[in-house]
Amino acid sequence: MQRKRYSPGSAPGTLLGLGAGLAVTLGALTGCSAADPTEDVALDAKAGVAAAPVAPPGRYRTLFEPCRAVPHATLRELLPGTTAMTDADRAKVFRGTPAVTYDTDRRVGCTWNADAENGAHRLVLDVERVVSYDPTVSDAARAQEVYTRKQLAAGIAVPETPPATPTSPSAPPSTSPPTSPSTSADPATPTTGAATAGTTGTGAAGTGTASPTGAPGTGATGTPSAPATTGLEPRTLGGLGEIAFVDDTLGKPGGDGQQRVVSVVFRTSNVIVTVEYRQRTTGAAAAPDSKELQDRAQNLARLLADRLEE
Secondary structure, eight states: OOOOOOTSSSSSHHHHHHHHHHHHHHHHHHHHHHHHHHHHHHHHHHHTTOOOOOOOOOSSOOOOOGGGGSSSSHHHOHHHHHHGHHHHHHHHHHEEEEOOOTTTTTTEEEEEEEEEEEEEEEEEEEEOOOOOOTTOOOOHHHHHHHHHHHHHHHTOOOOOOOOOOOOOOOOOOOSSSOOTTTTTTTTSOOOSSSTTOOEEOSSSOOEEEEEEOOOBBBBBBSSOOGOOOOOOEEEESSSSEEEEEEEEEOOOTTTTBBBEEEEEEETTTTEEEEEEEEEOOTTOOOOHHHHHHHHHHHHHHHHHHHHHOO
């Protein structure tokens, strides 16, 4: 019998079958190596691997023009020396001097000065918009850190939560009677209570200690603050922004008079506003009145807080 000769084109079905089988094999391999994106997310979630949450941005993206933020009626009250000025000189004072900044969306400021027969007044406004460059920390949280440093620099303590007393889970409960007051305390128990916790603050510009009775500390300039007995000592304020404080510092008397500096600082979201109001007397004139300066500075701070809400 004669053997049939093999020809490459004589068996098309065979080649098609081989191609189909190869395609199925490749499809199976491809299906094993390329999973659906939703399956990847599920696997990551089961493995506990998740993207870090992004902190929300701050409420404010721009800042207002500070030299135009204070009404002329308010400037007349804060700068009484302008009453005796000519209209042209008064208008020049009311325009203020803008602070030199390189990014007016991040920080702005303005200064007003007015001399009088018995002294001089100076008003300084500083507005800072804090931005966090850490995606896990919000702008408002970063602004709170900046605010806290300012408060500590003014000698106003920041309350702290007292540490919990460590306990040993393996230790059996004690059946002995209570320890008398004369017996020494357990070394593991803090020797200071909640009343004294967080009464000492240290900042970059000064150190202050606030007692539980509200005694004043040392202001940012290192000079004595308003006495605690008057209720005008450096302290936190309510009803102003989200958090606020007032600092009051009286300079040492000298031959050319005395100077009192009152600062009101408040934070709203990621913006921190500082109102600095100072009065300098001349000669033997009495020291500037603490309550008067504090009231005026707080009134302006509340006006600016309302401006931020617009």
